[in-house]
Amino acid sequence: MLQGVLSRAPATDAAAAGTAATKAKRAPESPDDEDNDGEEVRAARGKRQQLLGPAGSSVAADGPETRGLRLLSLLLRCAEAVAMDQLTEARELLPEIAELSSPFGSSPERVAAYFGDALCARVLSSYLGAYSPLSSLRPLAAAQSRRVAGAFQAYNALSPLVKFSHFTANQAILQALDGEDRLHVIDLDIMQGLQWPGLFHILASRPRKPRSLRITGLGASLDVLEATGRRLADFAASLGLPFEFQPIEGKIGHVADAASLLGQRHHHQQHQQQDEATVVHWMHHCLYDVTGSDVGTVRLLRSLRPKLITIVEQDLGHKGDFLGRFVEALHYYSALFDALGDGAGAGGAAEQESAAERHAVERQLLGAEIRNIVAVGGPKRTGEVRVERWGDELRRAGFRPVSLAGSPATQARLLLGMYPWKGYTLAEEDTCLKLGWKDLSLLTASAWEPADAAAVPASGHGSQET
Structure with a gap:
């Protein structure tokens, strides 16, 4: 699980991740927050390099933990590229995220699948220049x-x-x-x-x-x-x-x-x-x-x-710059997916049914929340204070x-x-x-x-x- 990967990182790295999330909560509440990401991007780049090491971009995806590290590396690099408006680099990272992740796999694979989907939507909206404020999202249809x-x-x-x-x-x-x-x-x-x-x-x-x-x-x-x-x-x-x-x-x-x-x-x-x-x-x-x-x-x-x-x-937190919000959400939902994975596995003979229920929860609820947090952005993220x-x-x-x-x-x-x-x-x-x-x-x-x-x-x- 990504949360486990983060928890097994050196203490200084875990603190760096926490600092990034804290900065997101304390970020200025100006409507131009997302246009002033430079310091946060540099901090996140340093945190990623400390967490993953110099080989962060070449870890073999042949085991659960290395696969989780690879997914974490790709997600952070992609989010960093989005924050810096380097959309071509972000787009090139998405296929590997999709290949390594799965909404039906382990905890790190499942959470990465939804964050990857949200990043893909964010990149597309950035190319189109279309940012839908959260306050104007259409109500849920009856179905x-x-x-x-x-x-x-x-x-x-x-x-x-x-x-x-x-x-x-x-x-x-x-x-x-x-x-x-x-x-x-x-x-x-x-x-x-x-x-x-x-x-x-x-x-x-x-x-x-x-x-x-x-x-x-x-x-x-x-x-x-x-x-x-x-x-x-x-x-x-x-x-x-x-x-x-x-x-x-x-x-x-x-x-x-x-x-x-x-x-x-x-x-x-x-x-x-x-x-x-x-x-x-x-x-x-x-x-x-x-x-x-x-x-x-x-x-x-x-x-x-x-x-x-x-x-x-x-x-x-729901405010602040994109990268800080992304890091905090990644920690939060990694824990939620980990907790659901543990709970669904407790079903014994009913484990398959529990896994199907877990998938419905993650797809209809948690995945939708992740998409709203990551994919909707820009200066008019909310439309009001x-x-x-x-x-x-x-x-x-x-x-x-x-x-x-x-x-x-x-x-x-x-x-x-x-x-x-x-x-x-x-x-x-x-x-x-x-x-x-x-x-x-x-x-x-x-x-x-x-x-x-x-x-x-x-x-x-x-x-x-x-």
Whole structure:
């Protein structure tokens, strides 16, 4: 695996790789970032030469480790050439990457196949001079949405990452809603709604069931949203829970005001009677842009005044220069592919079926994320200023962190104990929970509440743009 190759490199080389990733996170947030890659390119070239040695371009691909080193060398050289706008050199490296890699092979071969595909798309777009901003990527078609939904279900079976996101957020929500009997959950990217049946089960088992339970789900396709709503309604009815679902086709940053999320009747009720507790949930990913406008999202969260916001973020930077972003993504997804390979191999007689599920996850989810990170570029990568650290932004918007120690942390540990393979780690950092693979953090879960009533001004009453 590429992550293993990196971990077996000398300490100075591993530190150099980490430095490159750190530089990516700290890069200036100017729209011209990608036009000022010179220093980063030189640093990456030195790191590649240290990591691979003078024979980095002539390693024989006759064994798993040397094959992994060769793939790592080719990927870094190709990314460096792209960053320096040496497209002919980058194009000449792509056939060998394709020859040595395979989406059905070992961990290094699989991850290299998707990074190679993304680099190929990046080179093509560079020749054409066409850079599609992430914010204008077309919504998923219904058929693709179904494939992505199936891949998420397989991901949920193969890895604890999806369950960690669901369990941790649900426990934080339950703690915040203790004693409340009118509940409203706003899911900023509900997809298939896999998270909420677990919450329904716990609410139904309480001595006093909620008098009302509403979910507002946002997404790209109204048809998919309505199908999700029907499934959740059927499940709630089977548990005897009152339930209402409101679908909103679109992105949270483009929603006009809080009333659109609350519904006019409920919006009036919220301000007059204050008897409905609202929570907001957001599970980040790189499949597509969810917010549309980060500035609009912050403004809406401030005006919405939810009792709690739960966020699960990938520990992966999305800004900075191309080469730094590439190096960081290569580390991150090498760890993910390694973890999936380990998990899929634990199936015994069902190993072949697990491998097919793993392929669906890597192709529909992880490969698509890699392509979005690597292939989309240029000065107009996002089309607007994006939030890099949502915790800092929520603090400025008048929210404070809520500790996830206690029940959320306990549930997360129990979850990891349910899996037969080793390698996943759980750490409490400040008020957050971090789930990682070996020595690399993959996901961070956090929860936020209004610092006080005055710190979260109502919409149109002095709220400050960020």
